[in-house]
Amino acid sequence: MKLATLRNHHRDGQLVVVSRDLQRMRAVPECATLQAALDQWDAMAPVLQRVADELAAGQGPFEAFRPEACAAPLPRAYQWLDASAYLNHVELVRRARGADMPEELRREPLMYQGGSDDFLGAHDPIEAADEAFGIDLEAEVIVITGDVPIGCSAEAALGRVRLVGLANDVTLRHLVPPEIAKGFGFLQSKPATALSPVLATPDELGPHWRAGKLHLPLLSELNGERLGAPDAGVDMDFDFGRLIAHAARTRRLVAGTIVGSGTVSNRDPAAGVSCLAERRVREQLGGASALTPFLRSGDRVRIEMRDPDGHSLFGAITQTVRTGVAA
Amino acid sequence: MKLATLRNHHRDGQLVVVSRDLQRMRAVPECATLQAALDQWDAMAPVLQRVADELAAGQGPFEAFRPEACAAPLPRAYQWLDASAYLNHVELVRRARGADMPEELRREPLMYQGGSDDFLGAHDPIEAADEAFGIDLEAEVIVITGDVPIGCSAEAALGRVRLVGLANDVTLRHLVPPEIAKGFGFLQSKPATALSPVLATPDELGPHWRAGKLHLPLLSELNGERLGAPDAGVDMDFDFGRLIAHAARTRRLVAGTIVGSGTVSNRDPAAGVSCLAERRVREQLGGASALTPFLRSGDRVRIEMRDPDGHSLFGAITQTVRTGVAA
Numbered sequence: 263m264k265l266a267t268l269r270n271h272h273r274d275g276q277l278v279v280v281s282r283d284l285q286r287m288r289a290v291p292e293c294a295t296l297q298a299a300l301d302q303w304d305a306m307a308p309v310l311q312r313v314a315d316e317l318a319a320g321q322g323p324f325e326a327f328r329p330e331a332c333a334a335p336l337p338r339a340y341q342w343l344d345a346s347a348y349l350n351h352v353e354l355v356r357r358a359r360g361a362d363m364p365e366e367l368r369r370e371p372l373m374y375q376g377g378s379d380d381f382l383g384a385h386d387p388i389e390a391a392d393e394a395f396g397i398d399l400e401a402e403v404i405v406i407t408g409d410v411p412i413g414c415s416a417e418a419a420l421g422r423v424r425l426v427g428l429a430n431d432v433t434l435r436h437l438v439p440p441e442i443a444k445g446f447g448f449l450q451s452k453p454a455t456a457l458s459p460v461l462a463t464p465d466e467l468g469p470h471w472r473a474g475k476l477h478l479p480l481l482s483e484l485n486g487e488r489l490g491a492p493d494a495g496v497d498m499d500f501d502f503g504r505l506i507a508h509a510a511r512t513r514r515l516v517a518g519t520i521v522g523s524g525t526v527s528n529r530d531p532a533a534g535v536s537c538l539a540e541r542r543v544r545e546q547l548g549g550a551s552a553l554t555p556f557l558r559s560g561d562r563v564r565i566e567m568r569d570p571d572g573h574s575l576f577g578a579i580t581q582t583v584r585t586g587v588a589a
Numbered sequence: 590m591k592l593a594t595l596r597n598h599h600r601d602g603q604l605v606v607v608s609r610d611l612q613r614m615r616a617v618p619e620c621a622t623l624q625a626a627l628d629q630w631d632a633m634a635p636v637l638q639r640v641a642d643e644l645a646a647g648q649g650p651f652e653a654f655r656p657e658a659c660a661a662p663l664p665r666a667y668q669w670l671d672a673s674a675y676l677n678h679v680e681l682v683r684r685a686r687g688a689d690m691p692e693e694l695r696r697e698p699l700m701y702q703g704g705s706d707d708f709l710g711a712h713d714p715i716e717a718a719d720e721a722f723g724i725d726l727e728a729e730v731i732v733i734t735g736d737v738p739i740g741c742s743a744e745a746a747l748g749r750v751r752l753v754g755l756a757n758d759v760t761l762r763h764l765v766p767p768e769i770a771k772g773f774g775f776l777q778s779k780p781a782t783a784l785s786p787v788l789a790t791p792d793e794l795g796p797h798w799r800a801g802k803l804h805l806p807l808l809s810e811l812n813g814e815r816l817g818a819p820d821a822g823v824d825m826d827f828d829f830g831r832l833i834a835h836a837a838r839t840r841r842l843v844a845g846t847i848v849g850s851g852t853v854s855n856r857d858p859a860a861g862v863s864c865l866a867e868r869r870v871r872e873q874l875g876g877a878s879a880l881t882p883f884l885r886s887g888d889r890v891r892i893e894m895r896d897p898d899g900h901s902l903f904g905a906i907t908q909t910v911r912t913g914v915a916a
Contacts, residue, residue, distance in 0.1 A: 273628060273843075301600060338843055340665045340706035343776070366767075374773040375702045379667035379843040391740060391839065412914060413718060434839060440693075446701040447774015449670070453840040512718065512761060513780040516600075516665055516706040587739060 263314035275333040279313040287327040300517040329459035334381035342378035344522035351527035358543040371500045382456035387584040396435030397557040401482045401536035401565040403523040410515040420503035428458035458576035474501030483564040490534020559585040590641035602660040606640040613651040627844040656786035661708035669705035671849035674827040678854035685870040698827045709783035711906045716914040723762030724884040728809045728863035728892040730850040737842040747830035755785035785903035801828030810891040817861020886912040
């Protein structure tokens with residue numbers, strides 16, 4: 263089944279079940295919010311699935327689904343853990359600054375604790391005080407987990423994946439180096455992340471979800487021009503089971519934890535990129551005289567994943583950059 | 590007023606108003622959880638204050654307050670931002686490993702994004718897989734904010750402080766260096782944090798809360814022996830207004846954000862310490878032949894703050910270490 267959250271006057275919005283083709287939706291009186299569904303998944307999932315089945319069969323009432331009316335599926339979440347699971351991306355960035363790839367990065371995932379209090383809806387603007395911060399998109403695959411016990415194995419962790427979707431993990435590139443140097447992780451360099459309007463259960467993804475990876479191209483566009491379409495199932499060095507188990511090594515994770523893959527990146531340059539930083543690195547390594555600039559006020563970013571028949575799986579993240587905000 | 594959360598069958602527990610002397614309490618039908626109160630603070634605070642006034646006047650029904658029945662005031666929160674605002678602590682730790690104190694650490698707070706999905710109650714055990722992780726306490730002051738706009742000034746940020754309390758930010762010391770080296774911040778080295786059973790509004794703290802600092806000694810004990818009682822208002826290099834503004838520089842913070850001071854530390858060695866790492870560093874710099882070990886299974890930690898008359902402000906955090914848990 264597929265789920266989304268409509269904006270209303272509550273901070274957590276209104277949960278709706280969305281038809282597979284993203285055309286129709288229905289609210290579920292028994293379950294007002296996605297967090298409430300995740301809190302009692304074993305009891306609520308069958309209720310939601312029944313509505314999904316009815317929508318698929320054209321039974322019962324429905325309303326037109328409009329992604330513009332959506333908040334993030336979890337407008338605020340209790341946890342956001344973002345990895346860097348595509349080491350090709352890490353390697354390229356390091357090579358561009360003349361640094362080797364430490365062997366331990368191949369053994370254990372890179373992962374940071376992100377801000378989870380304020381996720382943007384798929385159509386919300388990317389707000390930043392200043393273009394000089396080096397505003398960048400990062401197109402990623404995300405999963406939302408149920409409760410995960412401490413010390414969970416990677417295999418068991420994979421069984422805790424409740425929902426799959428996309429994220430634009432916006433990064434202020436020029437604020438990253440000083441934060442990396444401090445060693446305390448990312449804070450000011452990571453403003454609010456946007457989520458796809460719709461999330462899907464793993465079974466909904468059929469053969470494209472296997473071995474803890476989503477095997478489809480992730481499309482990123484800037485002002486209508488393709489940035490890339492790397493396959494999210496290719497060159498992912500740590501699958502979502504490994505990522506969740508890494509996070510749960512010394513503590514349990516509560517239901518509603520969002521785990522991100524990090525910027526999707528393929529070794530094949532023809533696949534293009536999922537962020538401007540990687541494009542700039544490739545340009546630099548290729549000896550380009552000028553690099554693609556980071557995002558500017560008014561730029562439009564679009565991130566989407568389609569199945570082989572061209573159907574959008576999660577709806578599109580379509581954001582416009584707006585600078586001059588506060589600070 | 591003072592607030593606490595009782596354990597019940599809900600993940601967020603049951604909000605109660607607690608009398609100033611921590612002896613009596615009353616639930617408030619209009620407001621089931623602390624997060625709900627924070628979400629609509631302007632409407633709910635007067636309702637809660639009225640109950641606090643009645644408890645103080647001995648009017649109306651009440652029950653005995655038992656801190657052992659408490660969950661963390663926010664058993665799960667949307668954000669936990671922990672600073673390192675006592676630079677004396679940072680300086681000592683760096684000196685012990687022969688590193689200078691970079692000038693920029695005096696200009697801008699060190700702060701990391703912590704796991705907020707699972708806060709421990711004040712009487713919950715400290716669970717860890719292995720003593721070899723180097724289990725340590727960190728006694729801190731915390732505040733909980735209302736909504737904070739992006740780019741908020743330090744002065745305005747201080748006005749967004751809703752509640753004040755204590756935390757034990759447990760750290761697995763031997764997992765810290767590899768995580769610092771990666772630059773992505775703390776993840777496995779920071780298991781669940783415990784909160785004091787009770788939180789207080791700033792007005793409740795009278796003259797002890799001023800200029801964004803809490804001016805009272807923070808007592809830490811290990812197995813009944815005093816570790817230290819440094820004054821939380823002394824040698825705090827960045828007040829809570831500065832800390833909140835730092836976090837909000839590039840994004841807004843939602844109501845219920847918890848901000849920590851980091852390990853409370855005074856320059857005066859007679860004040861003692863709020864964590865074992867600092868005691869070990871002082872021992873090392875003093876040429877001791879053996880260092881105090883980190884926490885062992887069965888060790889009992891107690892963290893509390895008392896006013897000059899000896900009254901506990903927030904109740905005590907009293908935790909026992911339990912190792913061999915999973916992983």
